[in-house]
Amino acid sequence: MHAESDRARPAVVLLSGGLDSYTAAAIGRQQGFALHALTVRYGQQHARELEAAHEVARALGVAEHRELAVDLAAFGGSSLIGDGQIPKSGDATSATARHGVTIPSTYVPARNTVFLALALAWAEALGARDLIVGVNAVDYSGYPDCRPAFITAFERLAAVATKAGVEGDRFTVHAPLNELSKADIIRRGAALDLDYGLTHSCYDPTPEGRPCERCDSCLLRARGFREAGLRDPALAA
């Protein structure tokens, strides 16, 4: 007898250890995909996020989980990878505003472009035509590479960049959270019985790996749980 994952259609899912990618992966699993999870070690300052990714992958029962290193921190350009202070609630903002656009200092240059490119490489090698990402453009940090326009442009690139695309196949980037608020994502995850206690969202955890509860990511997460009327199991009782 073969496991379900031997027969299901494969998809590569980017798994960060956060709440969003966990939920997106679980939605993909529910849709019948066999999950090939990719976690990128790109120079995060803390290991907690990577541990969370491994726990989440295990909880999801993925067909395969890979961790790949690519040192984006060597390029700098973001407070998230050691270039400057991570902004906290009450700080003067470290976001810059130009042409009416405000993007915070935690933006990592071209991060999701690099991540999707790596997911595409693995997908093509694997024979998968589906990528799953947890980006969402409602309750998010304002990163450009979380918006639907980015996803569409990436699908167009994949069609001309790959052997599979040129041969007539199509790569689809599934972003099932795109239109959901953080509270809706959490409600969806709760309905899927996900254990958000495994996940980690904080940009700047304590040395013990606890969330700071003051960075942008912690604040978005807290508001999401509050609006969903649920308690965050990752926070101390």
Added chain:
Amino acid sequence: MHAESDRARPAVVLLSGGLDSYTAAAIGRQQGFALHALTVRYGQQHARELEAAHEVARALGVAEHRELAVDLAAFGGSSLIGDGQIPKSGDATSATARHGVTIPSTYVPARNTVFLALALAWAEALGARDLIVGVNAVDYSGYPDCRPAFITAFERLAAVATKAGVEGDRFTVHAPLNELSKADIIRRGAALDLDYGLTHSCYDPTPEGRPCERCDSCLLRARGFREAGLRDPALAA
């Protein structure tokens, strides 16, 4: 007194150690760009190519040269990174043909998408808005991610993927060799006094790092020198 590179406009150039990227970089330098060279260690089976990249960077007098590792070989899917035999002249072809398209087994899934994504990440962190690549779609191995349609799709992606793009800046991917034959590229390089003896093109060098003279890349290079009426200085006399 400041060096020229302190004042010139920065550009990130992908430098492989081959003849094409060397020539593209030299054209960029002639156009006044300060070159920030990026060499990606992606799982090539031989170190000769990386050594060549360092020698070429030195010969070009780049402002900066970085080598970044990203293990595409872990994904497989290409004879160039250890998955199957590299095809040689006289072999039955290991290219596959579908819908009238033939792409050789040396194609590495999404390689140039990953490379350009990394170049974009560095460029944005650096404040550069120009990328330079040595792809060409005339005398080439038939890889989809060497064609003008790929370059255009990547520029469109960069416009929506980045903070700089959203703020109104534009990233340009310069592919100055795109319309040139291999012989034209070599003539152009000769006019720029480039030392092609530093470069390495072979997909499957001998243990001593000498070109095999039978792979697709060696054959394209040999034909280019022949048509340009020049001797390849990388070959033994």
